[in-house]
Amino acid sequence: MIGELGQLALCFALALSLVMAVSGLMGARATALAARKTATSSALGMLVFVGLAFGTLTYAFVTSDFSVMDVANNSHTLKPLVYKISGVWANHEGSMLLWVLVLAVYSGLVAVLQRGGERLTSAALGVQGLLASAFILFILFTSNPFLRLDPAPFEGAGLNPLLQDPGLAMHPPMLYAGYVGLSAAFSYAAAALMVGEEGWARAARPFMLIAWIALTCGIALGSWWAYYELGWGGFWAWDPVENASLMPWLIATALLHSALATEKSGAFRTWTLLLAIAGFSLSLIGTFLVRSGVLSSVHAFASDPTRGFFIMVLIALAIGGALALFAVRAPTLQGGAAFSSISRETTLLLNNVFLVAACACVFVGTLYPLVLDALNGTKISVGPPYFALTFAPIFFALLLLVPIGPRLGWKRADLKAAWQALYPALGLAAVAALVVLAIVSPRGVAATGAFAVAGWLIGASILDVRKRKGARASAFAAALAHAGLGITLMGVAGTTAWRSEALTVVAPGQKTVVGPYTLRFDGVTREKGPNYIADRAHIALMDGDKVQAMLLPEHRFYPAEGQDMNDTAIHTTGWRDLYLALGDDRGGGRFALRAYVSPLAPLIWLGGLVMALGGFLSLWGRLRMKEPAPQPAAPVMAQAAE
């Protein structure tokens, strides 16, 4: 019964999304008042019915209703409640339903907030309706989560233990909030091309910000999960699935900056529209890469060619349609803002050039092996060394420019004054470089450079906050986000340059020295978790003769899934992580132990958090601000620091 209810709700949602598409697009005409009302109410109705369908599936998972095939394939009665719930989206069908739910939430927000003119909003809702109906059709025809099994099995097949983790329970909803959030920017851009209405960049900005914040958090969560769960101490592997989330982030970052110029000074209007289209297109391509099984990794739980084909057609229609609209309508938009070559507009343009090149690098690095294999059967791998030689220098150059932009005013600015005001930041950069050279070994050109740039970024952010008392929230938001970049950079550089590791076999009672730490192995006990059996190692972190902390890395066996898993133990001081993973049983109570000392590793995710906070601050400032923004103040003539 419950499955049929979900199915029915999804069918109603499909009908409403079609109504929303038609009425929204009709409402783009000046006189179609009734159509606009219909679009708004059908958006809310669709949200209700998609929510109902999602709630139904969640109920089936929580109650372990194995007559629903999706539940039987991906759940188990012994699974803890939180993983029964996260199991809803830890599989292909459920994750697509989550995707549609997030799309419905954003459509509802567009309908309720009514940002921008009536016609603009209506057309944007129409485009959202088109996207929603396409994805609901995809679910109903190729990925229906409500299919029944008869007879219902007595027990479910369980969930990959890798995915039974709090970090990964939150990772997909966060990432989808980002991916799908870009759909709102896409829809507003398409709407702006249709009705030619200005101010779309301003109307869509909160959605861009929410999407960017969610992507930032989602990527950070995923990287953190990889760090503590996969047991090799790394935080980013340039895995295609990671890349699929990085590309929309890079374009969303470019979009936030470009849209700012469009909004404040009317510059780059067509370019901003194109970026909004590109951002969501990359989200769709990311979905295709992950869902079609083109890349097989832990993320690709779908390996069905019909699904891949359906998504490919969907992407082609969405991207092709939007680009066709762009090609026809963009030339009719007025272009050509006037600004001096030394101005904030110029720096924002450079920001976009570097971000787009960085994105191109990830794009080519991810897709080239697939294309080359398809073309002539040559198989190559594009791994971290490629990105170190291409992505890293491009992104590094971008970071060098970051502090200068916010110091220049719109239209026309004084570069010399801006430069002089940044002297203290340069000083901090020099100090950071000297500290690295003087006290930390081994010395490395890359680490020294990275710390200098981090000092430069953080120093400039401090100056921005200090010098501009009474500045709007946006200035603080930018300073926070840019400082976050510096913090993450320190974390990445620190772990990369100074990580040390030890691989040993330990016997009970034996002491081992790893970097600055002394560890005592107190043996292994057999523990019983809710749905696994674990070998838990008891390892004492010693301070002289005293035990400072106990670390308990585990080796788990999940009988329902028949899989082994490692659970790492991490002791952090905030500045440095001690990271332990238990290896195999070497007999006689002896075990293999892998230990890493990762200096500054926590800063990687702290920086992500700071960036996201910057985004929140900006969003808060935006939503508080009801009236159109006052004209930008006269160029900021920053004084040289005393």
Added chain:
Amino acid sequence: MKSGRGLKAATVFLLLAMTSAAQIVPVLAAPAGETFSDPATEARARNLQRQLRCLVCAGESIDDSGSDFAGDIRRLVRQQIVDGKSDSQIEDFLVARYGDVILMKPPVQPDTWLLWLAPFLVLGVGGAVAWVTVKKAASREA
């Protein structure tokens, strides 16, 4: 003879691929007992291991992966180091056996020129477009 060996290697590879696809589980790479006592040689081995891709994993190097395949290649690399082979000789040997796909860093050859150049082409074209845009905007400003 040669094709026989290739067939055997392919079978082993397929079996490995199947077993590890069934359980993509990060069991530890546990190379205890397969480390060199000389730190310089050990560092060289580790560096080499990081440049080689585990062919049955999701993008991990043989240094990071705990799969049987990665363990086999690690032992092979270390044996060749003991035999006095140079890094490039070892890489050439592995490329001859498994193809370029085993290298984390794609080779620079005609069919990968675009891969290596594309980011900088985009940077160059983007820079040129930005230059023209700024010039135009500045002439309007003046």
